[in-house]
Structure formats: structure tokens, C-alpha cells
Amino acid sequence: MPVQIEVSKAQKKQDNHVHYIPCGIDFSGQADVDRNFSASVTEEEKGLDGRLRGRPLKGKQMKAPDGYTGLVLKEAQRSVGQGDQQVMKGVALFDSFTFWNYDRQPSRSDKFQQSLDWLEVASVVSGSATLQCNHKASVIAHDPSLHSKTLHHSQGHCITGESYLDGPGPRLWRGKQPEESMSL
Amino acid sequence: MDVTTYTQSNCKNAFVDSSIPDVCLKEPCVVGVDEAGRGPVLGPMVYGICFCPVTRHEDLKKAGVADSKTLKKEAREEIFDIIDSKNDFIGWALEIISPVFITTNSFARPKVSLNEVSHNSAIGLIKRAIAAGVQVSEVYVDTVGRPEKYQAKLEQVFPTLKVTVAIKADSKFPCVSGASICAKVARDKALAEWEFPEGTEILTDWGSGYPNDDKAKNFLQNSLDPIFGFPDIVRFSWDTAVKLIEKKCVTMSWNENDEEQENKTPSILEYYAKSVKRKSSDNDPPPPAVLKKHFFFSERSLSNSTDF
Numbered sequence: 001m002p003v004q005i006e007v008s009k010a011q012k013k014q015d016n017h018v019h020y021i022p023c024g025i026d027f028s029g030q031a032d033v034d035r036n037f038s039a040s041v042t043e044e045e046k047g048l049d050g051r052l053r054g055r056p057l058k059g060k061q062m063k064a065p066d067g068y069t070g071l072v073l074k075e076a077q078r079s080v081g082q083g084d085q086q087v088m089k090g091v092a093l094f095d096s097f098t099f100w101n102y103d104r105q106p107s108r109s110d111k112f113q114q115s116l117d118w119l120e121v122a123s124v125v126s127g128s129a130t131l132q133c134n135h136k137a138s139v140i141a142h143d144p145s146l147h148s149k150t151l152h153h154s155q156g157h158c159i160t161g162e163s164y165l166d167g168p169g170p171r172l173w174r175g176k177q178p179e180e181s182m183s184l
Numbered sequence: 185m186d187v188t189t190y191t192q193s194n195c196k197n198a199f200v201d202s203s204i205p206d207v208c209l210k211e212p213c214v215v216g217v218d219e220a221g222r223g224p225v226l227g228p229m230v231y232g233i234c235f236c237p238v239t240r241h242e243d244l245k246k247a248g249v250a251d252s253k254t255l256k257k258e259a260r261e262e263i264f265d266i267i268d269s270k271n272d273f274i275g276w277a278l279e280i281i282s283p284v285f286i287t288t289n290s291f292a293r294p295k296v297s298l299n300e301v302s303h304n305s306a307i308g309l310i311k312r313a314i315a316a317g318v319q320v321s322e323v324y325v326d327t328v329g330r331p332e333k334y335q336a337k338l339e340q341v342f343p344t345l346k347v348t349v350a351i352k353a354d355s356k357f358p359c360v361s362g363a364s365i366c367a368k369v370a371r372d373k374a375l376a377e378w379e380f381p382e383g384t385e386i387l388t389d390w391g392s393g394y395p396n397d398d399k400a401k402n403f404l405q406n407s408l409d410p411i412f413g414f415p416d417i418v419r420f421s422w423d424t425a426v427k428l429i430e431k432k433c434v435t436m437s438w439n440e441n442d443e444e445q446e447n448k449t450p451s452i453l454e455y456y457a458k459s460v461k462r463k464s465s466d467n468d469p470p471p472p473a474v475l476k477k478h479f480f481f482s483e484r485s486l487s488n489s490t491d492f
Contacts, residue, residue, distance in 0.1 A: 022438065023436045023437055023438040024435075024436065024437040025411070025434060025435075025436050026434050026435040026436070026437075027410075027411065027434040031411045031412070032409075032412075035382055036382060036409060036411070036412035037412065039381055039382075040195065040381070040416065051284065051287075051288055052412070052436075053412065053413040053420060053429065053433075053436060054284075054287035054288060054291055054413065054414075054419075054420025054421060055288070055291045055438065056288035056291060056292055102293065102438065103288075103291075103292050103293045104293070111483075111484055111485045114483065114484045115484040115485060115486055117480075117484065118481075118484065118486055121480070
């Protein structure tokens with residue numbers, strides 16, 4: 001069953017920040033990310049230092065690959081007559097995000113960074129392709145403009161590492177998002 | 185005692201020192217090492233050294249420096265004031281080890297145990313005194329772990345010093361009692377002046393901070409966030425804290441378990457050639473070939489997907 005992705009309403013918001021966390025979080029909803037996570041992040045010589053539930057995290061600011069945009073998706077409610085058609089709505093765009101490893105500096109040896117190679121390979125391979133990688137990871141995103149923070153769970157998948165070739169239009173660097181509702 | 189170097193940024197370790205008495209720069213000195221706040225589930229652990237000339241070691245006792253475990257908070261502060269007032273021959277130095285440091289070390293890969301953190305801090309403080317010019321000749325240490333092992337470790341690091349590691353050293357050697365008192369006063373102070381970057385609405389009555397204290401239990405319950413767990417003052421790695429999070433918080437599954445599996449050594453049997461079992465009929469069609477994905481994908485944990 002093809003998945004329909006609507007991106008028309010996805011907007012880039014200032015201060016909208018996405019974190020890639022090296023764990024699965026069994027929750028989707030509001031959480032005070034700024035106060036409980038971002039506030040404790042410090043910039044050290046080798047990169048960013050953070051912690052979540054006491055776990056030491058080492059992070060790095062990363063940019064979306066050239067020609068791609070990060071996209072936060074939310075599953076839209078299915079209307080009658082739509083059948084099994086799954087509709088994902090883009091709710092936010094991002095160009096950069098923070099990638100976090102468990103007590104290890106992010107590097108090229110991370111499977112996550114390697115998985116992005118696919119984007120380049122896919123652009124050479126003909127036809128459309130959809131890929132999904134098996135990392136267990138979560139996304140924490142927040143949007144101060146709503147006076148609330150959002151915590152997204154990607155249910156055992158990473159936010160990126162999937163490429164979605166969209167024909168002649170703009171290429172999406174698709175973000176894997178939870179089935180449950182979320183706000184951003 | 186002024187512990188603002190620590191309290192202004194309480195997630196990072198900090199040193200607090202007395203000024204060094206001139207006599208300690210000239211005469212051989214005894215150094216006592218002890219710690220405060222090892223067991224509590226919250227707050228910093230403080231490591232302390234207290235030093236004075238060998239010839240004046242007994243004067244410490246005469247001044248009233250005694251085993252701090254038998255003392256109440258107020259009495260400890262009084263004795264600290266005595267130590268402070270005798271800065272003409274007594275010096276001290278402390279390292280305040282933040283709960284964040286303790287927590288992240290015990291969750292680090294590889295894990296750094298509290299014993300190791302303690303040993304490193306003690307060694308660091310002795311080196312600090314030596315670097316500052318104190319003529320260290322004898323070191324007395326309250327043990328962490330097995331005394332023989334710890335003693336051997338210290339003797340290796342400080343081959344020229346006379347090292348004595350003992351159980352309950354704080355009741356045997358006045359310089360260790362002094363170190364213990366300085367450390368305890370600093371811990372009390374750091375906790376009393378604790379500022380919560382997470383917010384001020386947190387109840388701040390945690391009693392002794394020991395896991396079996398009802399007030400401490402209450403504090404843990406009340407400060408718990410379903411997503412992020414405890415504020416930074418809590419040592420997340422303590423059994424009490426781990427159990428509360430398991431019971432009351434959203435499940436977080438860390439990749440650490442996966443990596444352990446990946447690193448598992450394969451059974452030796454896997455190196456042997458598989459014995460081929462011949463079926464009764466050779467005419468059966470061969471099993472369909474399974475297309476194996478190129479390692480480009482498996483190495484990157486990439487697999488096909490058609491939906492979300």
C-alpha cells in the first residue's frame with residue numbers, strides 16, 4: 001500500500017530543534033525538553049556533552065545532506081473512503097539536528113552516518129526507493145512557539161536513514177515518526 | 185567554608201582549598217584522606233585531605249579534631265572552625281564530586297566504579313598538595329574496598345611516601361579525622377546551598393539522603409519526571425533510583441544491550457563445516473535460493489520498507 005506524504009503545510013520554524021537519541025522511548029507526547037535535556041548540554045572541546053536519565057551522551061550538530069530537508073511527519077487520521085491509504089503529514093522541516101551517541105563521539109563509524117551513504121547511491125540508482133534503517137532511536141523535538149515541547153518516539157527506527165525519491169519534485173529526506181498523534 | 189566554586193555549577197566537580205601554611209612547605213607532613221557522602225542516593229561525594237607537619241600531628245588531636253562519625257552537624261562545624269583557625273600549621277583541600285559525575289561514570293562504557301572514582305580523587309588530591317609544595321611524607325587513608333589492594337595501588341603511585349591504608353582510619357589518625365570533618369562540612373554546605381537548574385518547585389527536604397531514609401524516599405518520589413527521571417542532584421545509578429524509574433517512568437531501551445549481543449563470541453561449533461544430511465530422495469528440487477542483500481545495506485542496518 002503506497003503511503004501518501006503531504007508536505008505542503010510543513011514549515012521551517014526558528015528554534016525548532018531535533019535531537020537524535022540513542023534509545024527507544026516508549027512514549028509520544030509533550031515533555032519539557034528544554035529544561036530537562038537541552039539545559040544540561042555543554043560544549044566541550046571534542047563536541048557536545050549531554051545526558052539523559054544519567055546516561056552520558058556525546059553529540060554533534062549535523063546538517064541534512066545536500067539537496068535534502070529533514071521532515072517531521074505525523075500520521076493523519078484516515079477519513080472514510082480512504083481505505084487503507086496511509087497519509088503522513090509533514091508538520092515541520094529542519095536542516096540541522098543534534099546526533100547523540102551513548103558515551104562515544106559521533107563519527108563516520110556510526111551506522112547512522114554510514115546509512116546516509118544510501119542517499120548518494122540512491123540518486124545514481126534508477127527508480128524510486130524507500131529504505132528504513134533498524135537503529136533503535138528516538139527523536140526529541142521542540143517548538144518554543146507553542147510554549148510546549150514535544151517528544152517523539154520513532155518506535156525502534158531512526159528519524160532519518162530513509163530516503164524518499166519523489167520523482168522530479170524536491171527530494172525529501174524523510175523523518176520516521178510515531179503512529180500516535182503528536183504536536184509540534 | 186566557602187563552597188561557591190562548586191555550587192555555582194553543581195553538575196561539575198570542583199576543588200576547595202585552604203591556604204597552605206608556610207611550615208608545611210618546609211617540614212615533612214602527614215596527610216590524612218577521607219570522604220563524605222559515599223552512600224547517599226543524592227548530592228555530591230566529597231573527598232578531603234588534611235595535612236600538618238609530622239611533628240604536630242598530635243596537636244591536631246589536642247585541638248579537638250576527633251572521629252567525625254560520633255559528631256553532630258553543629259559539632260562538626262565547630263571543629264572545622266578550629267581547623268580553620270589553626271591555619272598556621274593545618275591545611276586542607278577538598279574535591280567535591282558531583283552526583284552527575286558519579287552517575288555518568290557508572291553508566292559510562294566501560295563503567296567507572298565508585299571505588300575507582302574514589303581512588304582517583306584521593307590520588308588527585310595528594311598530587312595536588314605535592315604540586316602546591318607541601319612536603320608530603322606520610323599518608324593515612326580511610327580504606328575504600330580492600331585495604332591491602334588500595335595500599336598497593338597508592339604505594340605504586342607514590343613510591344617515596346609512607347602509605348597507611350586502614351579500616352576506620354578516621355578514628356585512628358587525627359589527620360584523617362580532620363579530612364573527614366572538612367569533607368562532611370563541605371557536603372552539608374553544598375547540599376544546603378543546592379540550586380536546581382531544573383526548577384525551584386522541587387521539595388528540598390531529603391533528610392540524610394540515604395536510600396533508607398523516609399524523607400529521601402519522599403524526595404525521590406516527588407522529584408521524579410516520567411520522561412527524564414530525577415533532577416541532577418540524584419545519583420541515577422543507585423539501586424533505589426533505578427528501581428523507582430523502572431516502576432514509574434516511561435520505558436527507555438538503550439542500545440547498550442544490542443551491542444553486547446553483537447560482540448558475543450560465536451560458538452566454536454560454528455567454525456566446523458556443517459554435516460550434510462542426505463534426504464531419502466535425491467530427486468527433490470533444490471531449495472529456492474535466498475537472495476542475500478548486499479553487505480552495503482546490512483552494514484548500514486538498512487532494509488526495505490514500504491510503510492511507516
